[in-house]
Amino acid sequence: MNTTELGIYFYKVLHKTPEKSGEEYITRNIICSYLKRLPNIEIIFNNTEGIIAKLSKNSTNKFNFGFRVELDAVETADATLHHSCGHDAHMAALLAAITYISKNYKNYSDNLIFIFQSSEEFGNGAKKMVNILQQLNIVITNIFALHNAPEIEPYQIAVKSGPTLSNNVTIHFNVELSSSAHLGTTCNVTHITDIFQKINSFNSNEIRLEISKIVSDGSVSSKPTHIELILSIRSFNYDLKDLINIEKSIIYTIKDCECVKKVSVKYLSKHYQIKNSTILFNRLKQFSNAVFLTAPNSLSSDDFSEYHAISTNQLYYFVGNLYNDNYKHLHTKYYRINFNFFKTAISSIIFLAYNTKAR
Template sequence: MKNHRMNLHQIAEIGFQEFQTKAYLYEQVKNCGAVVHEVGETGLVLYFDNQKEKTIAFRTDIDALPILEETGLPFASKREGFMHACGHDGHMAMLLGLTDYIAKNREKMKYNIVLIYQPSEEIAGGAKSILDSGLLQHYQVQAIFGFHLWPTLEEGAVFSKSGPLMAQSSETDIQIFGKSAHIASSSEGIDSLEVAVRLMSEIYDYEKKLPEEMLHLLKFGEIHGGVIRNVLAQEVTIKGSIRSYSPLHQQEIKDSLRKIANRFEEEFQAKIEFIYNDGYPAVLNNSELFDKIKSISTLRVLEHPVLQAEDFGVYTEHFPCVFFFLGVGDVPALHNPKFDFNMDVLDNGLEFYKALLEIENY
């Protein structure tokens, strides 16, 4: 698995362009005894027909990020400007390890098994491409499992929880349209910059009053407007994110922002528009499925979900699923150009995958 990780790390490719990565993966799995399906140009789905009643699935993502690597590793990415800075190389290595284990131990398997080598987790559409292939439905998959390497959690330990694990993300742009005028004649214009500042203050006051049990994030990281110091800004754009674990909560926050904006439009005679990119749904672990696996001795239960998003949430909308974090300890954050991890944790991940195969009656 370590060799797989190092080899894959060097050929980092972004979503739906993982051609060399797919070729490498195909070369490793083509003789494993599974039926190998190609999904789109870069996805692979393997099916091990073990003549069992039920079928379970395991998924890895295979894409990298457009990041210039700064690790200095001897196996650093050979594709300048692209890097496996989110651990997907490790995820693939573990699933290749599982592929090999299943191929060599098919007589021990309690289930038919689907293995998903999914493109484009970082860019929307990867999980959807797998669902749209119809293969998971065709093979009547009963449960889907997946891993993500996770900094700050204890190295080598496996963590998860029932219910909400990762958030839905709505990337949010607020566009404020005023009327340009020289500041010496400001009464003739509509100051979109003033509206933006006051609106931001109002939104953050609203956010502070949301009930504590409504786990959420409502933050903005960019604001752009104006062209010169002595002219009122014609237009301002504020960019941020709304995150929660419930579509109802997402909509409640959006509705509240619209009501605030309506008041500002009336007061300042400005026009305010919202643009949302709703991204991935929340990762919601199936409670019944989680109860069946929580007896695995190496599984640790997280107290709280995280606010990061992952397209594994697309699967949780349609199938019983459980997603796990594999701790990598005190290392640079995900998406950091210096991200790296101790590859010994891959053995822990594979052992946990094997333990999942031993559970009865999914």
């Protein structure tokens, strides 16, 4: 089968095994079992942080090209796991590209490294993987990551130079509520609504708040004593420390709500804005098998920026994955992969790997 067909095959296999961040055991086993069969590919790390594989003609720890994809799936609102963000497609595209590269080994003059990273959704997986790379004394000159974009056609690539995606703070909130019914302080609908209205008041054109996974101990016959929720605060223009200050303001505001006894928080992830390299941006634009679009300022986030600690240049780009207007909603059951995505994704990786020395 050709590389596109191989990518589709890997996708169908990986799509069946969605796993939580930090618990991608079956996924890692599938990937490692396959990589071990490829010529000229060596797995140099495999653990809960992810997998690192290399194609190298010497024993150096310096690599001219690196590529990162994500291992984890998404836990949706109904508490089920789905590959509804496309990480399975990203892994599949990289596996197909590695297959081609390994079999055409002599055509690649540079040392290449491939990273299958755990916990992109939750848990700051990139930070943990970067720590592993530093322990191994690995340095990467140019590192890339792609994501599918269900809003654009599969033959299109959206990319920009400079700031890309947003700074993001994701926090788990635990709000304890008053429950002394005889004192008349038991929470009611008005009190609960007030909490969410106060949180929503921090939304603006430049700051986006998203609430997910709301949990309460209330029932038909008893009122809640606590509410838990996950809150993401994102901005393209505000830096990370500004978002943390906003989170602190939200805590103070919630504490002032009637019936609130205590507010505690736990940080789930902190993502810095990605700074795309102009050198790598210009290099990708030489890829002739796609139509290029300018990626808009986005309130999405990704932990890929952590790789700046071990790499000189980073580039994050989007490959089109439009299925149709009914199936383009990431992180929902209404999401599908357009198999034409694989042709552009795989060939772009092969192109970048072959042209690792940015000129």
